[in-house]
Amino acid sequence: MKIGVVGGGQLGRMLGLAGLPLGFQFRFLEPSADCPAARLGEVIRAPYHDMDGLERFAQDLSFATYEFENVPAETAQWLSERLTLAPTARALSIAQDRIAEKTTFRDLGIPVQNFAGISSAGEIEAAVLKVPLPAVLKTRRLGYDGKGQRVLRVGSTDAASTVRTAWNELGKVPCILESFVAFSAEVSMIAVRARNPGHGASIAFYPLTQNEHRDGILWKSQAPAPCDQSGELAESARAHVRTLMESLDYVGVIAVEFFVTDAGLVANEMAPRVHNSGHWTTDGAVTSQFENHLRAVGTMPLGSTECHGASVMINLVGRSPIASRILEIPRAKLHLYGKGPRPGRKLGHVTLTGPTAHSLAAPTAELERLVAWDL
Ligand SMILES: Nc1ncnc2c1ncn2[C@@H]1O[C@H](COP(=O)(O)OP(=O)(O)O)[C@@H](O)[C@H]1O
Ligand SMILES: [Mg+2]
Incomplete structure (x- = not known):
């Protein structure tokens, strides 16, 4: 069975290493040359949203998966219409957005820390009322390995200005403000x-x-x-x-x-x-x-x-x-x-x-x- 994997990084490589003994064959979609998964299967070298690359990737495939979270939503949707993509485009879209993710958890009764969305400077005052400091400000999308985050402690300036400075530093993109969790x-x-x-x-x-x-x-x-x-x-x-x-x-x-x-x-x-x-x-x-x-x-x-x-x-x-x-x-x-x-x-x-x-x-x-x- 041939499996398509969107992404050719180390997770793709380890999927390949695990699958070859079972007779799986692999096709990776990956824009960069010489990726970690390159020796484990065929590589379609193209950007993740490139239509020609996607056509070549999906050709004759019945099953596909992905090894990183930031697969463009359109790519996941396009693939879902042609083959069995697992996990589904819906699971992917929830994981791509920290607000959708925490809302999903909360709606299912899974405990989450307090959180509030900040998409514009005007939303900062309301967010700090809901989520007082200490808190963590994170970009809603594209964060990984602690990137796109600021830990905000109680300081001499008021909470709203602390959040505003951090939000500016993160590029004024849509963010989530979460309570800092004092975990053990x-x-x-x-x-x-x-x-x-x-x-x-x-x-x-x-x-x-x-x-x-x-x-x-x-x-x-x-x-x-x-x-x-x-x-x-x-x-x-x-x-x-x-x-x-x-x-x-x-x-x-x-x-x-x-x-x-x-x-x-x-x-x-x-x-x-x-x-x-x-x-x-x-x-x-x-x-x-x-x-x-x-x-x-x-x-x-x-x-x-x-x-x-x-x-x-x-x-x-x-x-x-x-x-x-x-x-x-x-x-x-x-x-x-x-x-x-x-x-x-x-x-x-x-x-x-x-x-x-x-x-x-x-x-x-x-x-x-x-x-x-x-x-
Ligand atoms: N609300 C929080 N309270 C305390 N620590 C946090 C909080 N959010 C994140 N951290 C710390 O930062 C790490 C990375 O944050 P995380 O939300 O897992 O983002 P990512 O792994 O996507 O970069 C966590 O593993 C934890 O150690
Ligand atoms: Mg994490």
Whole structure:
């Protein structure tokens, strides 16, 4: 079966690596030459909205997916009319707009922080009344890895002027003002849903993953989440993500990020695709998020999400790591994306998997010492 993937970055590459053993073939739509996925299949080199490129990409394809969130809405719509696009254009459009995303969560009874939209300077006064500082101002669209955000603390100037300055700095584009959440931890739930002809739908969940960010970029993921000894947070996350997937009739892998607070989970955002906080599943689970995503997109049965004990993943960001030093660490599995060094750029990740979280403490400390970030 040939699957079309919009985007040829590292997630496309990992989808390719997971799918080739199952006999999947790949066609990527990607404007830049020499992309990380280039060796895993055919590449249609064209901008994402180029009609001629889209025609060539969609030719003879029955199934397509995407590996990044900012696929133009028209492209997703055009593809949906010609083939099975999963996750759907609707799920994509919700994830592209932080207001639509939080409104969807709230309407489904999934807890979210207070938020207000700001599309013009005139809306700032009303927004700060609804969402007092401390708060986070974020662009509604196109933000990733903490980009397009400003944390606003209570200061000497009044709240409206603080927000106005930040809104000007972000380019006066439509924004969302959210309450700052004093979280004790961040976690994500990676889940997958497939429609099986004749058998309804099936859903599988990975263990709750705990995530640490540095400068807005994911630094480390641990699964199962150490902050959830009782398993209650995982249970609550599964219930929320199930509600979300069923209401969207979702197909494929989804990642939902939550803040852990004294009052329980607060949903922050969703990614309608395979996710960095699920990269450990390649080494730490019976079926990786990448393989399960492809199975779901291709209407095949899902694979087991059972894990081989505990896993830790650390991202390699900015500069090329010294591969041989990393490989000296027992249990270290190195994944490089074939990208050149650049500050703030994700170049690869390392996974450690062992029978217990305790067994990973020493190799994790060694890995953390080795991995320098160039932000
Ligand atoms: N409302 C908030 N309160 C506290 N911290 C936040 C809030 N929003 C975002 N953050 C921090 O910034 C990180 C990135 O923000 P996020 O909304 O996930 O955007 P993206 O991952 O798309 O850049 C979060 O993982 C969290 O650490
Ligand atoms: Mg995020």
